[in-house]
Amino acid sequence: MAPKVLVSDKLSETAVQIFRDRGIDVDFQPDLGKDKDRLAEVIGDYDGLAIRSATKVTEKILENAHKLKVIARAGIGTDNIDKVAASKKGVIVMNTPFGNMITTAEHAIALMFAVARQIPEASASTHAGKWEKSRFMGTELTNKVLGVIGAGNIGGIVCDRARGLKMKVIAYDPFLSEAKADKMGVEKVELDDLLARADFITLHVPLTDQTRNILSRKNLEKTKKGVRIINCARGGLVDEAAVADMLKSGHIAGVAFDVFEVEPATDSPLFGLPNVVCTPHLGAATTEAQENVALQVAEQMSDYLLTGAVTNALNMPSVTAEEAKVMGPWIKLSGHLGSFIGQMTDEPIKAINILYDGAVSQMNLPALTSASVAGIMKAVNPEANMVSAPVVAKERGIKISTTHQDKSGAFEGYIKLTVVTDKRERSIGGTIFSDGKPRFIQIKGINIDAEIGAHMLYVTNNDQPGIIGALGQTMGTNDVNIANFTLGRSTAGGEAIALLYVDAPVPQKAIDALRETGLFLQIKPLQFDIG
Ligand SMILES: NC(=O)c1ccc[n+]([C@@H]2O[C@H](COP(=O)([O-])OP(=O)(O)OC[C@H]3O[C@@H](n4cnc5c(N)ncnc54)[C@H](O)[C@@H]3O)[C@@H](O)[C@H]2O)c1
Numbered sequence: 001m002a003p004k005v006l007v008s009d010k011l012s013e014t015a016v017q018i019f020r021d022r023g024i025d026v027d028f029q030p031d032l033g034k035d036k037d038r039l040a041e042v043i044g045d046y047d048g049l050a051i052r053s054a055t056k057v058t059e060k061i062l063e064n065a066h067k068l069k070v071i072a073r074a075g076i077g078t079d080n081i082d083k084v085a086a087s088k089k090g091v092i093v094m095n096t097p098f099g100n101m102i103t104t105a106e107h108a109i110a111l112m113f114a115v116a117r118q119i120p121e122a123s124a125s126t127h128a129g130k131w132e133k134s135r136f137m138g139t140e141l142t143n144k145v146l147g148v149i150g151a152g153n154i155g156g157i158v159c160d161r162a163r164g165l166k167m168k169v170i171a172y173d174p175f176l177s178e179a180k181a182d183k184m185g186v187e188k189v190e191l192d193d194l195l196a197r198a199d200f201i202t203l204h205v206p207l208t209d210q211t212r213n214i215l216s217r218k219n220l221e222k223t224k225k226g227v228r229i230i231n232c233a234r235g236g237l238v239d240e241a242a243v244a245d246m247l248k249s250g251h252i253a254g255v256a257f258d259v260f261e262v263e264p265a266t267d268s269p270l271f272g273l274p275n276v277v278c279t280p281h282l283g284a285a286t287t288e289a290q291e292n293v294a295l296q297v298a299e300q301m302s303d304y305l306l307t308g309a310v311t312n313a314l315n316m317p318s319v320t321a322e323e324a325k326v327m328g329p330w331i332k333l334s335g336h337l338g339s340f341i342g343q344m345t346d347e348p349i350k351a352i353n354i355l356y357d358g359a360v361s362q363m364n365l366p367a368l369t370s371a372s373v374a375g376i377m378k379a380v381n382p383e384a385n386m387v388s389a390p391v392v393a394k395e396r397g398i399k400i401s402t403t404h405q406d407k408s409g410a411f412e413g414y415i416k417l418t419v420v421t422d423k424r425e426r427s428i429g430g431t432i433f434s435d436g437k438p439r440f441i442q443i444k445g446i447n448i449d450a451e452i453g454a455h456m457l458y459v460t461n462n463d464q465p466g467i468i469g470a471l472g473q474t475m476g477t478n479d480v481n482i483a484n485f486t487l488g489r490s491t492a493g494g495e496a497i498a499l500l501y502v503d504a505p506v507p508q509k510a511i512d513a514l515r516e517t518g519l520f521l522q523i524k525p526l527q528f529d530i531g
C-alpha cells in the first residue's frame with residue numbers, strides 16, 4: 001500500500017504534485033494544523049506529516065501517531081515540534097535548512113533599512129497626504145557596527161550582505177571558529193562586547209533553552225544608546241516588554257521584528273510605538289523560498305518513505321538512497337547483532353562498543369551504530385528503532401563508542417559488537433557473505449559460521465563428547481525441525497557453543513527437555529526479524 005502523507009500547513013502545491021508523482025497518497029489540508037484536536041484525531045492514519053510553523057506537533061499529538069515515520073518541516077525552525085517525544089517514538093524529524101535562508105537574510109536586511117530610515121511610518125504618512133520631510137530623519141548604515149547574534153546559514157548571509165553595505169560586522173556565536181570568522185570578514189566577539197559596540201543588532205539563532213531571552217532586560221541595558229534591533233529569527237529571544245520600555249525611554253532608537261513571543265501576534269507591548277517595524281513572520285515568504293522548501297520537503301519525505309534515504313534529519317544520521325542500497329545488508333546485520341546481545345542480556349547495560357573492520361569501516365557508521373543500538377533496545381521495547389534507540393540509550397546513561405580499522409583479513413569487512421554490564425562483557429561478530437546474507441561469525445571470541453534465521457536456539461556447554469547427539473535427539477523428539485546447525489569451540493578448550501536455525505519457535509517442552517539432560521550451561525531461544 002502506498003505511504004500516506006498529510007500536509008497540514010500552507011505549502012506550495014508543488015509539494016502535492018511531487019508526492020503524487022512519486023506514488024505517495026497525499027492529503028492536502030493546509031488549515032488543519034491550526035486545529036490541534038482535529039489533528040490529534042486524524043494523525044493516526046498517516047506515515048508522514050509535512051508542516052510549516054503553524055502546526056504544533058506536541059507530545060499529545062504524537063501519542064496518537066501510531067503509523068507516523070517522518071515529520072518534515074518545510075523551512076528551518078523546528079521549535080514547533082516536540083523533538084524529544086518524536087525521537088522516543090521513533091519518528092524522524094527533518095527540515096530544509098537551506099531552502100529559505102537567502103530570502104530570510106534578505107528580509108533581515110530589508111528590516112534593517114526600514115528601521116534605519118523609518119520607511120513604514122514615512123510611507124503611511126505620505127499615503128495619508130502629509131508631507132513630513134523633517135519628521136523622518138534617518139541614520140546611514142555605512143561604517144556602522146552590525147552585531148550578528150548567530151552566524152550560521154542565515155546569519156552568515158546577513159554578514160556577507162552587510163559587508164557589501166560597508167558596515168563593520170561583529171558576530172557572537174560560540175560555535176563560530178576564528179578561522180571561519182576571518183574567512184567571512186567578521187570579528188568574532190563575546191556577547192557583552194557585541195552589546196556594548198553594536199549600532200544595529202540582528203538575531204539569527206534558533207530558539208533553544210540556551211538562547212531563550214538572550215536579549216533579556218539585563219542584556220538590553222548593556223546596549224549602546226540609540227541601538228536598533230532586528231529579529232527575524234524567533235519570538236522569545238528578546239524581552240518584548242523590556243524593549244517597549246526602552247523605546248519609550250529613548251535608549252533604543254528602533255526595532256524591526258518579524259517574529260513574536262506569541263504568534264499569531266494580535267497584541268504586543270510594541271504595537272503602536274514609534275519606530276517599531278513589524279511583519280507577520282514573513283521571513284520565508286517569497287515565491288522562490290516557498291517553492292524551494294516545498295520541493296525539498298516532498299522529495300526528502302518521499303525518498304525516506306520509499307527508499308529509506310534520510311536527508312536533513314535532526315534526530316538521525318543522514319543516509320543517501322545509494323547508501324541505503326549498499327548498506328542495506330550491513331544495517332540488517334547490525335540490527336541482528338544488536339538483537340542477539342539484547343536477547344542475551346537481562347541486566348542493565350553500561351556501555352556499547354562497536355568495532356567496524358575492513359570495507360564496512362568506510363561506510364556511514366552513525367547509521368550502522370543506530371541500527372545496532374536499535375537491535376539491542378528492541379529486546380526491552382519492540383517499538384525501538386534507529387531514531388528512538390540512541391535517545392533511550394542516552395537517557396539510560398549507556399555510553400556508546402565506536403572504533404574502526406582496516407585489517408579484517410579473511411572477510412571483506414566485519415562488525416563486532418561488545419556490550420558491558422556490571423557482571424560481564426558480551427560480544428558478537430558478524431559479516432556479509434558474497435550471497436549478500438548476514439552471518440554471525442564470532443560469539444564470545446569463538447569462531448562460528450551461522451546463517452541467521454527468524455527462529456534460533458543458542459546453547460553453550462562444556463566441550464565434551466556426546467553433546468551434539470543429545471542436542472539433535474532432544475530436538476527431534478520434540479518436533480523441532482533444524483534447518484542449520486553451527487558449532488564452535490574455544491581454541492583454549494573448555495567451552496563450546498551451538499547455534500541452531502530452526503523452522504518455528506522452539507517449544508518450551510524442548511527447552512525443558514534440554515535442561516533435564518544436565519549437559520548445557522546456557523539454553524536461549526532467539527528470534528530475529530529477518531523481514
Ligand atoms: N523569520 C523567518 O521566517 C525565519 C526563516 C528561517 C529561519 N528562521 C529562524 O532563523 C534561525 C536561524 O536559522 P539558520 O538557518 O541560520 O540556522 P543555523 O543553524 O544555520 O544557524 C544558527 C546559528 O546559531 C548559533 N548558535 C546556537 N546557539 C547559540 C547561542 N547560544 N549563542 C549564539 N549563537 C548560537 C549556531 O552556532 C549557528 O551558527 C532558525 O532557527 C529559525 O528559528 C526564521
Ligand SMILES: O=C(O)[C@H](O)COP(=O)(O)O
Binds near residue numbers: 077
Ligand atoms: O523557520 C523557518 O523556516 C521560518 O520561521 C519560516 O516559517 P514559515 O514556514 O511558517 O513561514
